[in-house]
Amino acid sequence: MYCTLIICTFKRAGSLSNLLHSIAQQTLYPDEILVVDGSPDDETEKMIRANDFKNLTYFSVPPHLRGLTRQRNFGIDNISAKAQIVAFLDDDTVLMPDYFEQMNRTFEMHPDVSGVGGIALNENAWEEAPEGKIYNSKKFYCFDGHVYKESQRNVVRNYLGLASNLGPGKMPLFSHGRTCGFPITGRVYDADLLIGMSFAFRSEVVRAIRFSPYFEGYGLYEDADFSIRALRFGRNVIDTRLQLRHFHHPSGRPNHYRYGRMVVRNGYYVWRVRNPKPSFKARIKWHLITLLLAAIRLSNVLSGPEREAALKESAGRFAAWIQLTYNRPQRND
Known part of the structure; x- marks a missing residue:
């Protein structure tokens, strides 16, 4: 199947170089690579010109087209008519050698699948569960013969009866799903939400829905929004054989207060895309969990290693929650 790869980047020439060299080692090479660069300097362009990456087209976009959402849509506008x-x-990932071969195989074997996501090996915290061992369900989550140690916030949610009632990758009616990902079993799992560091869709999906302008700028949860809207074309799946490593580069991220605001405000937006008319119970749960998570983040001021960051982020979360009483985000797609 003809595959177009879109990589959006901003002042990360070194990280992008590592990714492109891992693509060069692929057992199945993409038919088209579009690098959409929003950098104000020419370091990324110099790096690309110094190498000979096959099938690569480089675009440097002007300031009004910078930002992940705008750059992704720019890439979509320039894909080949042959793209399937x-x-x-993400520009700070590195792929396993069979990444594109496995992606192609998954789409071919599952014609009802519209979107496929991969697994970051260095972020996967699942372990095989010894047969017969019993785990405290409030502190550990068991799934498909594997076990995951719950984070502090999920332990609290478990004890308060506010945990998700669905499996990994699924969004419950009150949002706030499980963030544990999937164990590496070699299987394919259905999911509502795919992660933007590593996802792919059939071309008819990206041509039809594009990325929402609501997320222009630093688009936290733009991948969740796109994944949810893609479900009307078919299934979304996580293929645990589709593997890479993700090295979160610190540049290009917003300040902590703004990030906290986006966690709440963008989270609300995505919840309402998935569940436009939530029940009273779902509404109460969403708000309770949102306030709980903000309070837990605030508690990190007393015990966490980055106390100033925790204070600013929690302030942003509480401010955004209060703002929802008089200014709720509206769909813009």
Whole structure:
């Protein structure tokens, strides 16, 4: 299947170089690579010109087209008419050698699948569960013969009866799903939400829905929004054989207060895309969990290693929650 890869980047020439060299080692090479660069300097362009990456087209976009959402849509506007699969990767990832071969195989074997996501090996905290061992369900989550140690916030949610009632990758009616990902079993799992560091869709999906302008700028949860809207074309799945490593580069991220605001405000937006008319019970749960998570983040001021960051982020969360009483985000797609 003809595969177009879109990589959006901003002042990360070194990280992008590592990714492109891992693509060069692929057992199945993409038919088209579009690098959409929002950098104000020419370091990324110099790096690309110093190498000979096959099938690569480089675009440097002007300031009004910078930002992940705008750059992704710019890439979509420039894909080949022959594209059957459109893949997206974060510029700070490195792929396993069979990444694109496995992606192609998954789409071919599952004609009802519209979107496929991968697994970051260095972020996967699942372990095989010894047969017969019993775990405290409030502190550990068991799934498909594997076990995951719950984070502090999920332990609290478990004890308060506010945990998700669905499996990994699924969004419950009150949002706030499980963030544990999937164990590496070699299987394919259905999911509502795919992660933007590593996902791909059939070309008819990206041509039809594009990325929402609501998330222009630093688009936290833009991948969740796109994944949810893609479900009307078919299934979304996580293929645990689709593997890479993700090295979160610190540049290009917003300040902690703004990030906290986006966690709440963008989270509300995505919840209402998935569940436009939530029940009273779902509404209460969403708000309770939102306040609980903000309070837990605030508690990190007393015990966490980055106390100033925790204070600013929690302030942003509480401010955004209060703002929802008189200014709720509206769909813009």
